[in-house]
Structures are given as C-alpha cells and as structure tokens.
Amino acid sequence: MDFRPTEDQLALAGAVRDVLGKHRSPGTPGEEVPETGAGGVDVALWRDLAELGVFGLRTPEDAGGLGLGHAESVHVFEELGRALATGPYTATALAAPLLPEYASGRHRVGLSDLTSGAPYYLEHLDALDALLVVEVVDGETHVFHGHSQVLRVEPIELRAEPVPHPVDPCVPLHRLCQKPLRGEIIGDAATADALLREGALLTAAYQTGIAATLTERAVAYAKQRTQFGRAIGSFQAVKHLCADMMARAELARAAVHSAAVLLDDERADRGEADLPAAATAVSAAKLLADDAAVANARAAIQVHGGMGCTWEMGLHYFLKRAWALSLAYGRAAEHADLIAEAL
Amino acid sequence: MQLRDTPAQQRFREELRAWLREVLPTLDPQPSQDDWQARRSYDSHWQALLHQAGYAGLNWPAAYGGRGATPTEHLIFLEESELAGAPYVGVNFVGLLHAGPTLIAEASPDQRERHIPAILRGDEIWCQGFSEPDAGSDLAALRTRAVLDGDHYVVNGRKIWTSHAEVADFCELLVRTGPPDGPKHRGITWLIMAMDTPGITLRPLMTAGGSTEFSEMILEDVRIPAANRVGAEGDGWRIAMVTFAFERGTGFVSEVVWARRRLAEIAALARENATWEDAEIRRRIARLAAEFDALWALVKRNVSEAEHCAGGIPGPGSSVFKLRFSEARQHLDDLHAEVRGRESLAFDDEHHTFDGEPGYERLRSLAYTIAAGTSQVQRNIIGERILGLPKEPAAPTAAAATAKGGGR
Numbered sequence: 001m002d003f004r005p006t007e008d009q010l011a012l013a014g015a016v017r018d019v020l021g022k023h024r025s026p027g028t029p030g031e032e033v034p035e036t037g038a039g040g041v042d043v044a045l046w047r048d049l050a051e052l053g054v055f056g057l058r059t060p061e062d063a064g065g066l067g068l069g070h071a072e073s074v075h076v077f078e079e080l081g082r083a084l085a086t087g088p089y090t091a092t093a094l095a096a097p098l099l100p101e102y103a104s105g106r107h108r109v110g111l112s113d114l115t116s117g118a119p120y121y122l123e124h125l126d127a128l129d130a131l132l133v134v135e136v137v138d139g140e141t142h143v144f145h146g147h148s149q150v151l152r153v154e155p156i157e158l159r160a161e162p163v164p165h166p167v168d169p170c171v172p173l174h175r176l177c178q179k180p181l182r183g184e185i186i187g188d189a190a191t192a193d194a195l196l197r198e199g200a201l202l203t204a205a206y207q208t209g210i211a212a213t214l215t216e217r218a219v220a221y222a223k224q225r226t227q228f229g230r231a232i233g234s235f236q237a238v239k240h241l242c243a244d245m246m247a248r249a250e251l252a253r254a255a256v257h258s259a260a261v262l263l264d265d266e267r268a269d270r271g272e273a274d275l276p277a278a279a280t281a282v283s284a285a286k287l288l289a290d291d292a293a294v295a296n297a298r299a300a301i302q303v304h305g306g307m308g309c310t311w312e313m314g315l316h317y318f319l320k321r322a323w324a325l326s327l328a329y330g331r332a333a334e335h336a337d338l339i340a341e342a343l
Numbered sequence: 344m345q346l347r348d349t350p351a352q353q354r355f356r357e358e359l360r361a362w363l364r365e366v367l368p369t370l371d372p373q374p375s376q377d378d379w380q381a382r383r384s385y386d387s388h389w390q391a392l393l394h395q396a397g398y399a400g401l402n403w404p405a406a407y408g409g410r411g412a413t414p415t416e417h418l419i420f421l422e423e424s425e426l427a428g429a430p431y432v433g434v435n436f437v438g439l440l441h442a443g444p445t446l447i448a449e450a451s452p453d454q455r456e457r458h459i460p461a462i463l464r465g466d467e468i469w470c471q472g473f474s475e476p477d478a479g480s481d482l483a484a485l486r487t488r489a490v491l492d493g494d495h496y497v498v499n500g501r502k503i504w505t506s507h508a509e510v511a512d513f514c515e516l517l518v519r520t521g522p523p524d525g526p527k528h529r530g531i532t533w534l535i536m537a538m539d540t541p542g543i544t545l546r547p548l549m550t551a552g553g554s555t556e557f558s559e560m561i562l563e564d565v566r567i568p569a570a571n572r573v574g575a576e577g578d579g580w581r582i583a584m585v586t587f588a589f590e591r592g593t594g595f596v597s598e599v600v601w602a603r604r605r606l607a608e609i610a611a612l613a614r615e616n617a618t619w620e621d622a623e624i625r626r627r628i629a630r631l632a633a634e635f636d637a638l639w640a641l642v643k644r645n646v647s648e649a650e651h652c653a654g655g656i657p658g659p660g661s662s663v664f665k666l667r668f669s670e671a672r673q674h675l676d677d678l679h680a681e682v683r684g685r686e687s688l689a690f691d692d693e694h695h696t697f698d699g700e701p702g703y704e705r706l707r708s709l710a711y712t713i714a715a716g717t718s719q720v721q722r723n724i725i726g727e728r729i730l731g732l733p734k735e736p737a738a739p740t741a742a743a744a745t746a747k748g749g750g751r
C-alpha cells in the first residue's frame with residue numbers, strides 16, 4: 001500500500017494546472033465572465049487541454065489515448081474544478097474510452113441522463129458535436145439501475161428550447177422538447193451504469209477541486225482582511241470556519257482517490273460487470289464531495305462577508321456550479337440509497 | 344496511489360490472521376470496566392501473548408525489543424486485530440502509546456533498560472499525569488510544583504483524568520520546575536513517578552456512563568528521585584508534544600474499523616425492526632457509512648505519508664482525522680439509539696459498563712470530542728499550523744498588565 005499520489009500523477013495535475021493558468025477563469029475576482037463561443041465553451045482552453053491529452057486519458061494507447069486509469073482522471077478533474085473550467089469536459093472524457101474517435105478532443109460530446117426525471121436539461125448544446133443519452137428502454141419510470149441504454153444522438157436534429165435564465169450563468173441550458181429520441185444505440189444497461197458511475201466519480205473530483213480552491217481563497221482573505229485592528233483569520237470564529245473547510249476538502253479528496261483506485265483495481269480483477277466495493281465507494285465520494293463543494297462555497301462567501309455575496313468576488317460562480325453538479329450523475333438521496341442497499 | 348498489500352504485507356496479514364484465529368478462542372471473557380484488578384490481569388495476559396508471538400511494540404525499533412514494523416504493517420495489525428475481535432490495548436494504552444515511545448525518543452539508556460522491556464511484556468502499567476483541574480486545553484498552564492531537595496524532587500499539586508491510575512505502576516508526570524510567573528512553555532519537566540511513592544492519593548471520578556476509568560490524583564510532598572527526570576529540566580513541554588503526536592496519529596485507528604462494523608450491525612438491526620423503512624434513518628446510516636469509508640481512506644493517506652516521511656511521527660493531517668472521526672463517532676451512537684428506540688433507555692442488565700454496550704458507548708463518546716485535544720483545539724491546530732492563520736493574541740499576563748498599568 002502506498003496511497004500517496006505518484007510523481008506522475010502530480011506531474012499530470014501540474015501540467016493541467018499550468019494550462020488552466022494561462023486562460024481566464026470565471027471565478028477570478030474582478031474579472032468578467034470570459035468571452036466564449038456558442039454553447040458557453042472557451043474554445044482555446046478546450047483545444048489546449050485536448051492537446052495535453054486529457055480526453056484520451058483512459059482510452060487505450062493502441063486506440064490513440066494515454067491508456068491511464070481513473071486514478072489519473074480524478075487528478076485532472078480536481079484541477080478543472082479548481083479553475084471552474086466550463087464545458088462538456090466530463091461527458092467527453094466519459095465518451096472517449098467507449099468511442100475512441102473522441103479521444104483527441106476534436107469533438108465535443110455532451111451527456112444527458114433522462115433516467116433522472118424531468119425537466120430534461122441539455123448543457124452546452126450549441127457547442128456539441130454529439131450527444132450521449134442515457135434513457136429508460138420501456139416506459140418512463142425513474143430508475144438509476146436497470147433497463148436503460150445509451151444512445152448517440154445528433155444534436156442538430158434535436159428539438160430543444162433555450163432556457164432564458166439559467167442560474168449558473170456560465171452553463172447554457174436547453175430544455176428538451178422531444179421524446180422519444182432517435183439515435184444509434186451504442187450501449188446497454190451495463191454501459192449506462194458504468195457511464196453514470198464514472199461520471200459521478202469525475203464530478204466528485206471536480207467538486208473536490210471547488211472545495212479545495214475555495215478553502216485557499218477563504219484562508220488568503222482571512223489573513224489579509226482586518227477588522228477590530230487585526231486579521232479576521234486570528235478570530236477563532238473565522239479560523240474554525242476555515243478549518244472545517246479544509247477538513248471537508250481533505251476528506252472528500254481521500255474518498256475520491258480511494259474510489260478511483262478501487263474502481264481501477266476491481267475492473268482489473270473482475271471486468272466491467274460487477275463492481276460492488278467500487279460502486280459504493282463512488283457513491284460515498286459523490287456524497288462527500290457534493291457536501292464539501294456546497295458547504296465550502298457557502299463558507300467562503302461567509303468569510304468574505306458582504307462582498308462575498310456580490311459578483312465582484314466571483315465566489316457565486318462556484319456555489320452555482322456546486323449546486324448544479326450536486327444534481328448531476330445521481331443526487332444525494334440516490335447515492336445514499338445505493339450505499340444503504342450495499343450495507 | 345496503491346491500496347493493495349505488497350506481497351510482504353500480504354504475508355504479514357495472513358500470519359497475523361492465523362495467529363489470531365488460534366489464540367483468541369483461548370481467552371477468558373472480557374471483565375467489567377470497573378473490575379480494575381481483573382482488567383489489569385486480562386490486558387497484561389493479552390500483552391504477554393502478543394510479546395511471545397513477536398507482535399508487542401510492533402512499530403518500536405528492534406533495538407528496543409520492538410518489531411520495527413512499518414506504519415503500514417502497524418495499520419494492518421490494528422485492522423486485523425479489530426476485525427477478529429481481539430482485545431484492545433486497554434490498561435497498557437499509556438505505556439505502549441505514550442510513555443514507551445517518549446522514553447525511546449528521549450530517555451537515558453538506564454531509564455530505557457529499566458522500563459521498555461517491562462512495558463513490552465505487559466509487566467509494567469503506566470498512567471498519565473498531564474492535565475490538571477486548571478490546566479486542560481491550556482496544558483502549558485500546569486502548576487504542579489517540583490522543587491529540588493538534594494537528589495530528589497519534592498512534588499505538590501493535583502492531576503486529573505488519570506486513566507488506569509488504580510492499577511498503574513508508573514506515571515508520566517509533567518511538573519513545573521521553573522518560576523510560576525515565568526514563560527509557561529518553558530519551566531516544565533517530565534518525570535517518571537512510581538505509583539507506590541508515599542503522598543499520592545487517588546479520587547475516582549465517575550463518568551456519565553458510570554465508569555471509574557478516570558481519577559483525580561492528589562500529590563502531597565511526593566519525593567521523586569532526580570534520576571527519574573527524562574530529558575533536561577525545563578524541556579518537558581517539547582518532550583510531551585512528541586507523545587501527543589503519537590496519540591493523535593494512531594490512537595483512533597482501530598476505532599474506525601470498529602465503527603464500520605458497528606454501522607453494519609445497526610443497519611442489520613434497522614432492517615430487523617423496520618426502522619429501515621424510514622428513509623431519513625436509512626440515509627443517515629448511508630451518510631455515516633460514507634463518512635467512515637472516507638475516514639478510513641484518510642487513515643491510509645496519513646499512514647502512507649508517515650511511512651515515507653521523517654521519523655514515522657504523524658503529521659498535522661491527523662488533526663483533520665481526529666476532528667471528523669470524533670464527531671462521526673457521536674453520530675453513530677446517537678443513530679444506534681434512534682434505531683433501538685425506547686430500548687435505548689435501559690443499559691444491559693449485566694453488562695452495563697462493558698465495551699460495546701450501546702448506552703455505555705453512547706455516553707462514553709461524549710469524551711471523544713474532548714480527550715486528546717478538543718475539537719476546538721483541533722480546529723485551531725488546523726487553522727494555525729496547516730493553514731497558517733495568525734494566532735489569537737494571548738491574554739496579557741498579570742505581570743505585563745501591572746507593568747502597563749504602572750507606566751500610565
């Protein structure tokens with residue numbers, strides 16, 4: 001056992017961080033939302049990350065990818081979360097091991113999980129080249145596990161209306177106005193489960209990045225802001241908010257890393273079919289990381305005081321994204337039920 | 344990032360499992376928490392068995408009779424022992440987890456030779472004389488005086504929360520040798536006190552759970568040989584801090600394993616008595632399972648770091664673990680009570696102060712967020728030592744306040 005990130009994993013995270021540092025990030029204080037093309041994607045950032053190979057990370061080497069595992073993916077996605085990178089990163093990274101033509105990042109792939117109930121929102125629709133849809137085969141009952149399948153749909157053929165006022169201003173939403181969908185079936189229920197499970201893991205990693213970067217932001221502000229003649233971070237009332245933020249981020253990261261390693265290990269041992277330990281670990285990671293991101297966003301705003309509630313500090317972007325991601329790839333109650341089932 | 348055992352770790356685990364399978368059925372039933380003599384014999388017998396099998400002082404250097412095991416092997420030992428239902432370290436806690444490691448790090452060769460082998464064999468029981476009625480979280484404010492008289496220190500004062508004092512042979516004692524109004528972190532000295540020295544009076548404190556595991560210890564003109572001083576006079580604070588790092592790092596590891604097993608039992612009970620149908624209870628059980636899984640992962644992260652960093656002394660990351668574990672542990676016992684419903688209003692008729700008795704555990708868990716550094720102190724440690732936030736300014740000392748007043 002050596003649960004520390006390897007040198008290579010840290011180097012990968014560092015490389016992703018360097019690329020992200022060269023582009024504007026929506027959460028930076030005093031900066032406007034970066035100008036993006038249609039669909040809310042910063043195309044230059046997307047291209048630079050694609051060049052680094054982040055989409056083909058888990059695609060086998062003989063199919064043009066890097067042939068790495070989830071243990072590496074979660075390092076990349078924590079960095080994306082820290083920078084609040086905006087676009088269909090998770091869905092494209094999920095699609096690439098399935099369909100190697102997406103490993104290069106030349107195409108943007110979205111994912112919509114229609115098994116999670118209405119309303120059916122599609123993110124970044126105008127920027128997509130393909131859309132994967134997880135849907136229930138018969139009827140419309142809400143199931144997280146079971147008779148689902150994965151379709152590939154041409155975005156241009158979809159009937160969808162733009163949502164005029166999405167809460168997260170960086171992620172354009174469309175409301176799907178068409179069911180059933182026509183498309184090519186590319187996966188069965190097992191594929192659908194795997195996609196949703198891996199999506200939950202990457203989302204948890206992204207949320208951990210939000211929780212971690214906000215801890216740093218709050219701490220830096222608490223050191224610099226003075227009231228009553230001293231830095232507010234010297235007051236235990238504020239210091240303890242920061243300590244709890246750190247504890248939430250660290251625990252979420254441990255859970256995410258553990259789930260990633262278990263997923264890699266169990267797949268190596270048992271194949272794709274049945275991953276009991278890893279499935280529970282992913283749900284645990286998603287629960288903790290969602291909590292950490294949302295609670296840390298609130299705490300960061302609290303530490304920043306009145307200005308924390310404004311657009312000027314940029315903290316609201318993190319909170320809005322954390323809320324949205326808490327509802328993606330399984331919400332808290334669903335993951336809690338999955339864990340309970342396994343107990 | 345690797346969670347699997349190496350071949351050597353796998354071998355260590357399998358040998359340990361085989362030994363536990365063989366030896367555990369030979370043990371007598373666990374005695375009550377209040378039968379001190381019985382507890383001492385029970386725990387000492389277990390320690391002697393560990394010693395014969397080569398598992399005593401697992402993480403201690405081989406030069407001092409330990410096994411020189413890696414932090415990961417130590418973790419495997421704690422995990423497997425707990426899974427097999429092996430006894431806890433019990434009355435040997437202070438000797439093995441505090442006093443022993445401190446003596447190895449700081450004591451003279453004579454002192455080590457005198458105590459280390461006896462602690463390892465389970466022949467010598469230690470207790471801790473650190474806290475005082477007026478020096479709890481602010482331990483450095485301790486006032487128990489030690490005055491040198493020839494080749495002895497004469498000690499007067501009060502100590503509190505002294506676990507296992509009734510059966511202990513020795514006490515790791517912190518005393519003030521410097522001036523009472525001097526800098527409080529300096530002027531503290533670490534002494535070995537034999538518990539049969541005249542002048543020691545014990546007053547048991549009954550906990551909310553009904554156990555007498557803690558005592559108040561009153562010291563009146565207790566004469567301790569100066570040769571029993573560990574380290575230099577006035578260096579006791581630094582020496583004590585070495586001990587605390589050990590306590591926070593490894594003190595709760597078996598407890599996570601216990602908590603995960605307990606949660607599975609609570610889930611089984613909830614299914615049996617239909618509280619499982621209550622989605623709120625079911626999901627609270629699930630959330631706690633997630634929390635304990637994450638804490639277990641965090642232990643592995645901390646152990647991996649200790650294994651590859653200086654001295655194997657746990658780093659400040661153990662504060663995060665201690666903070667979250669102690670709170671989760673209280674939620675666990677509360678949830679258990681909720682699933683048991685009105686059953687939780689009565690202790691077990693015969694086993695009311697036994698490990699695992701749910702009402703007893705629930706009340707015992709009150710101390711988890713207090714002992715070994717309160718949750719508030721842990722948050723200060725995280726805030727100041729890890730995140731680098733400024734300290735809260737100290738209250739002015741009486742001397743400084745007078746000087747300021749006089750200058751006006």
